[in-house]
Amino acid sequence: MALxxxxxxxxxxxxxxxxxxxxxxxxxxxxxxxEVVGLVGESGCGKSVTSLAIMGxxxxxxxxxxxxxASFDGxxxxxxxxxxxxxxxxxxxxxIFQDPLSSLNPVVPLGIQVTEVLQxxxxxxxxxxxxxxxxxxxRVGIPDPRRRLKEFPHQLSGGMRQRxxxxxxxxxxxxxxxxxxxxxALDVTIQAQILELLKELVRESGTALVMITHDLGxxxxxxxxxxxxxxxxxxxxxxxxxxxxxxxxPYTVGLLGSVPRLDAGRGERLTPIxxxxxxxxxxxxxxxxxPRCHRxxxxxxxxxxxxxxxxxxxxxxxxxxxxxxxxxxxxQEEQA
Amino acid sequence: xxxxxVRRLLQVIPTLFGxxxxxxxxxxxxxxxxxxxxxxxxxxxxxxxxxxxxLGLDEPILVQYGRFMKRLIQFDxxxxxxxxxxxxxxFLQRFPGTVELTVMAMLIAIxxxxxxxxxxxxxxxxIVDHASVxxxxxxxxxxxxxxxxxxxxxxxxxxxxxxxxxRQDPTIGATRITNFFVLDGxxxxxxxxxxxxxIHLILPGLALASIPLAVIVRITRASxxxxxxxxxxxxxxxxxxxxxxxxxxxxxxxxxxxxxTSIGLLTGQLLSGAVLTETVFAFSGIGAFLADAISQxxxxxxxxxxxxIALVYVLVNLVVDVSYTLIDPRVRVR
Ligand SMILES: Nc1ncnc2c1ncn2[C@@H]1O[C@H](COP(=O)(O)OP(=O)(O)O)[C@@H](O)[C@H]1O
Ligand SMILES: [Mg+2]
Numbered sequence: 130m131a132l133x134x135x136x137x138x139x140x141x142x143x144x145x146x147x148x149x150x151x152x153x154x155x156x157x158x159x160x161x162x163x164e165v166v167g168l169v170g171e172s173g174c175g176k177s178v179t180s181l182a183i184m185g186x187x188x189x190x191x192x193x194x195x196x197x198x199a200s201f202d203g204x205x206x207x208x209x210x211x212x213x214x215x216x217x218x219x220x221x222x223x224x225i226f227q228d229p230l231s232s233l234n235p236v237v238p239l240g241i242q243v244t245e246v247l248q249x250x251x252x253x254x255x256x257x258x259x260x261x262x263x264x265x266x267x268r269v270g271i272p273d274p275r276r277r278l279k280e281f282p283h284q285l286s287g288g289m290r291q292r293x294x295x296x297x298x299x300x301x302x303x304x305x306x307x308x309x310x311x312x313x314a315l316d317v318t319i320q321a322q323i324l325e326l327l328k329e330l331v332r333e334s335g336t337a338l339v340m341i342t343h344d345l346g347x348x349x350x351x352x353x354x355x356x357x358x359x360x361x362x363x364x365x366x367x368x369x370x371x372x373x374x375x376x377x378x379p380y381t382v383g384l385l386g387s388v389p390r391l392d393a394g395r396g397e398r399l400t401p402i403x404x405x406x407x408x409x410x411x412x413x414x415x416x417x418x419x420p421r422c423h424r425x426x427x428x429x430x431x432x433x434x435x436x437x438x439x440x441x442x443x444x445x446x447x448x449x450x451x452x453x454x455x456x457x458x459x460x461q462e463e464q465a
Numbered sequence: 466x467x468x469x470x471v472r473r474l475l476q477v478i479p480t481l482f483g484x485x486x487x488x489x490x491x492x493x494x495x496x497x498x499x500x501x502x503x504x505x506x507x508x509x510x511x512x513x514x515x516x517x518x519x520l521g522l523d524e525p526i527l528v529q530y531g532r533f534m535k536r537l538i539q540f541d542x543x544x545x546x547x548x549x550x551x552x553x554x555x556f557l558q559r560f561p562g563t564v565e566l567t568v569m570a571m572l573i574a575i576x577x578x579x580x581x582x583x584x585x586x587x588x589x590x591x592i593v594d595h596a597s598v599x600x601x602x603x604x605x606x607x608x609x610x611x612x613x614x615x616x617x618x619x620x621x622x623x624x625x626x627x628x629x630x631x632r633q634d635p636t637i638g639a640t641r642i643t644n645f646f647v648l649d650g651x652x653x654x655x656x657x658x659x660x661x662x663x664i665h666l667i668l669p670g671l672a673l674a675s676i677p678l679a680v681i682v683r684i685t686r687a688s689x690x691x692x693x694x695x696x697x698x699x700x701x702x703x704x705x706x707x708x709x710x711x712x713x714x715x716x717x718x719x720x721x722x723x724x725x726t727s728i729g730l731l732t733g734q735l736l737s738g739a740v741l742t743e744t745v746f747a748f749s750g751i752g753a754f755l756a757d758a759i760s761q762x763x764x765x766x767x768x769x770x771x772x773x774i775a776l777v778y779v780l781v782n783l784v785v786d787v788s789y790t791l792i793d794p795r796v797r798v799r
Contacts, residue, residue, distance in 0.1 A: 186702055190590075219705030226703075231696035234715050236793050245714070246704045281794040297704060 130203065131159035132337050133183070133305055138197035139361075140178050140187065152178040154361035155197070160305065163335045165328075167348035167369075169384065170358035176341045179358075180307045182207070184224055185214040201305065220250040223298035227310040229290035233282035239266075240278030243297055250301045265296040269326060288319035292326065299330055306331065307339045312347065324351060345384050349373065357381050360417035362433075367443040377443065377450035380418045416447065424449045466790070473786065477779045481772065485537075488771050489530050492764055498522060499546050499762040520546060520764075533768065542772075543765035547757060552769045555754065560773070561644040562632050563743070563750035565662075567735045569670035574677035575728065582685025582724075583717065586693060597682055604679030610741040613672035617745060620668060630747035633662045669746045673739060677731040684727050688720040695719070721792055729785035733778040 140153040153175040160166045168176050181187045183199045183206060199206045201222060209217065218224075226232045234242060243262040247253040253261055259278065266274035269292040282290055291311060298306055308327060312320035328351050331338045340352055348355050348369070355372050357365040357380065365378040376382050415430035416422070422429065426449045434446040500508065500516040508516075517523045521532070536543060542552035585597040621629030633639060633646050639658035642649045647666070650659025692698060693716060701715040743752030751770065758766035 184703060186699060215705045215707065217705065218703055224703045226696060226700065228696060232700045234697040234701070234719070235795060236718055237714060238794075241714070245706060245710060249704065249706055249710070283795055294700070297700075 132162045132164075132202060133160040133339075134198070134200040135159065135179075135183065136198040136200070138179060138182060138199060139195070140175070140182050141194045143192040143194070145192075151361055153182065156358070156361065156363050157197075158356045158363055158366060160337050160339055162304065163331070163337055164354065165331060165338045165340060165352045167352035167355040168339060168341045168358060169345055169348055169355060170343065171384075172343055174358045175361040176343075176358060177309055180224065180309050180339065180341055184218060184222065184307065185209065185211070186218075186224075216250075219246050219298075219303070220301045221303055222305045222307065223301070223303040224307040224309065225291070225294050225298045225311050228314045229287060229294055230282065230314075232294055233290055235282055237281075238278065239280055239282065239285070239293055243278070243293070243300065246297055246300045261300075262296075265300055266293065269293070269296040269299075269330075270322075271296070287315050288322060291315060291319075291323050295323075295326065295330070299334065299336065302334060303336060305337045305339070307341070309341045310343065311340075313343075320347075327351070357384065362417065362446070364416075364418065364447070365443075365445040367441075367445075371441055371443050375443075375453070377437075377439075377445040377452070378418075378447045379422050379424045379449075379451055381445075382451050424451070466787070469790070470783065470787065473783050477776075477783075480779065481775055484775050485534070485768075485772060486530070488768060489533065490526065492767060493522075493526060493529070495762070499764065502547075502761045537772075542769035545758070545763050545766050547761040547763045547766075552765045555766065556751070556769060556773065558644055559749065559751045559754050562646070562748060563736060563739050563752065565632075565645055565647060566666060566669055566673060566739055566743070566748065566750055567732060569666040570673035570735055571677060571728065571732055573670055573674040574681050574731070577674075578678045578681030579685050579717075579724065582682040583689050583712070583720075585682065585686045586689035589690065594686075597686070601679035601682040604675045604682075607675060609672055609675060610745055612675055613669065613742045613745040616668045616672050627668050628665050629668075632665050632748055632750075633658065634665075637661055665748075669742050669748055672745070673735060673742045677728075677735065680727055680731060681724060684724050685720065688723045689716060692716050692720045718792065722789065725785050725788050725792065729781045732781050733774070736774060736777055 136157050138153055138156045139151065141149055141151050143149040156175070156179055158166065158168070168179065170176055178187070182195050183201075185206060187193055187195065189211065195207055197207070201217070206214065206217065206222075233239075240259065240262055243265060244253070244258040247258045247261055251261075262278055263274040266277055271277055271289055271292050277285070277289075277293075282293075285293065295311075306327075311327065312323050315323060324347060327338065327340075330336065338351075340348060342348060352369050354366065354368055356363045357372075357378065359380050365372070365376065365381045367376075372381065373385065376385060414433060416434050419425050419429040428448045434448050436444055436446055437450070438444045498517065499520060499522075500513040503516060504512055514523070521529060533543070540553065542556070544550065545552050545555060548555065581597050585594040588594050617629050620627050628634070637655075637658050639646065639650060639655055639662075640653045642652055646662035647659050650656065650662055697719075698711065698715050701711045706715075739750060740752035740756055742748070743750045744756070755766070755770055757763070758770070
C-alpha cells in the first residue's frame, strides 16, 4: 500500500454571482514511503489547491467542495475532523510554501516559530526545545543557530528563511513532506542549494516528498515519479526516465520544450506552448488541452480521454499520443 | 528603549509650546469675555473695564501670555475666575474621576471589542458577523448622552441593579488619598469602598464605551480579516498548531497594530468627551466643571484643561508608539 493515495480528488469553488471553478477535477496519484514524487504543471493548473486539499488547509466554508479520497497510511485525510487533522499536520504530513518571507510570522522570533512545533507535537519545552531547535537550524545549514533563534524573519536572507521553514517542517520527522514551489521565489543559485538540501533531507530521513513545481528542470534532478497536471487533471504519469525520454502527451512534450537549459546556446529560443490554461477554463468535456494542441483530432472533443497504461507503467490521457523518443539530448542529460 | 522614550518626551515640549500659543490666542479672541459672564449684558463699559483690568486682561496679549508661561513652568495654572480657587487644586480633585471613568470605558471597549471583532472576522458572513457589524454601526450612531439616559432609566431606576448617580456612596465614609476612588479603596484596603466606586463606574462606563467599542470591533474585524489571509497563518495551520496558539500568536499579534493606534486616539477623545455622560450620572468628574468654565469664560481653567488634554494625548500616543515597537520588531528602535 502506498503511503499517500490520492483518488479522484476534486475541488470546486462556487462563489455567488461567479462561475463555479473546478480547480481540481479528478486527480489521482500515489506516493510510496520515501519516494520523491513530482506534481508538474503550468501556473493555475491546480497544484496548490491539490496540496492544500490534502493538508486540510482549504477554507472549510460554503462554496468550497472537496470530493474524492486522500488516504494517508490507510486513513482518509479528507474525512478527518478539524481537530484530528491538526494532530496529523506538522507531525505526519508537513508542508513548505512558495514565498518564505510571507510564510514566516514577521513579529515572532524565529526560535518560537520553530519550538512551537516541537512543543505541539513532541511535547518539548524550555531548554530542551531550544536545543532541538538549534540542532534543526544547524541541520538545514543555518550558521550560528543559537543567535538566529532570537532573530526575526526580516533579519534573514531569502534562502535562510526557506531553510528555516524547512527546519520547521521536518522538526517532527514527518513521513510525508509537501513542497509547493519551494524555490520559485528565490535566486537561481539559492534555488539549487535549497533543492540540494531537500534531496539530502529526504534521503537521510526516508521522508517521502511531493515536489510541486511548474519547472520540469526542478523535478528532473530529484523525482522518482512525475505527474503532469493540466487544468486540474493528471494527464501523464511516469517514472522520471521514461517521462523525459519518451513523453506521450503533447502537453508534456511542450513542457519539455520549454525547460530552460543551462547548456542551451544564447541564440536558442525556448519553444513555449502557445496559449495558457486560463484560455480554456472552463474546459469542454473532451481533453482540456485540445484547444492549444497541435496534434488535435476529432476524437479529442466530446469524451474526456481514457487513461492509457503502457507496459512500462507509464500512463497518459491522450487519444493521439506522441510516440518514440522526442528529446534524445534530454534523455542523455537525465542519465548523467 | 529608555532613550527612545526620553527623546519622544523631549519632542513633546515644542509641540505643547506651539499648541499653548494657538490656544491662548484663540481663547482670547472668543466674543464675550469673563466680564460679560459675570455682569451679563447690563454692565456699564466702566464696570467691564474694571473687571478686565482686575483679571489682567487689559494688557497686551503677549504680556499676558508671558505671565501665563511663567506660571506654567512652576506648575501654576492660575486661579479660576469663577470659583476663585487654584486651577491645579480643582483639577486634582476632579480629574481623577474622569480618568477612572475613561479607563473603565476603555477596558469595556477593549475587553469586548477585540474578541467580538475577532469572532466576526473568523465567522465572516455568518449571523455573528452581521450582528456585530450592525451593532457597531448602532454604537457609532447612537448619541452617548441618550444611551446614558436609557441605561440609567433601565438598570438604575427600573431594575435598581446599579446606582444611578455619583462616584461613591458617601455613607461609606471612604478615606481619600489620590481622589482616584477605586485606587484609594485598594490602597487603604477599604475593599467595600473600592467595590462601591467600581459599581458606580459601570453604567457611565458602558455609555461612554459605546463609540470606542464600536470602533474597536470594526478595526479588529478588518485587521483580523486581513491577517487571516496572510501566508504565515497558513504556515501556522500547516504546523498543526492549536487554534488558540494560531489565534493569539499568529493572528491577533499581527492584527493588533492598527487596533493599538485607534485605542490611543479613542482614549484621548474619551477624556475630553466625558462631559455629557458625567452630567447624566451626576458624576463629579471634570465634565460639569468644564461646562461651567466655558459659559463663565474661565480662561485659566480652560487653558489648563486643554493643555492637560494635549499632554494626555501626547502621552497616550507615546504609549502607543512603545507598544508598536513591542508588537512589531521591524519598527524596533536601536
Ligand atoms: N480560494 C479560491 N477560490 C476560488 N478559486 C480558487 C481559489 N484558490 C484557487 N483557485 C483557482 O483554482 C485554480 C488552481 O489554482 P492553484 O492550485 O493555485 O494553481 P497552481 O497550479 O498555480 O498552484 C486557479 O484557476 C485558481 O484561480
Ligand atoms: Mg501554486
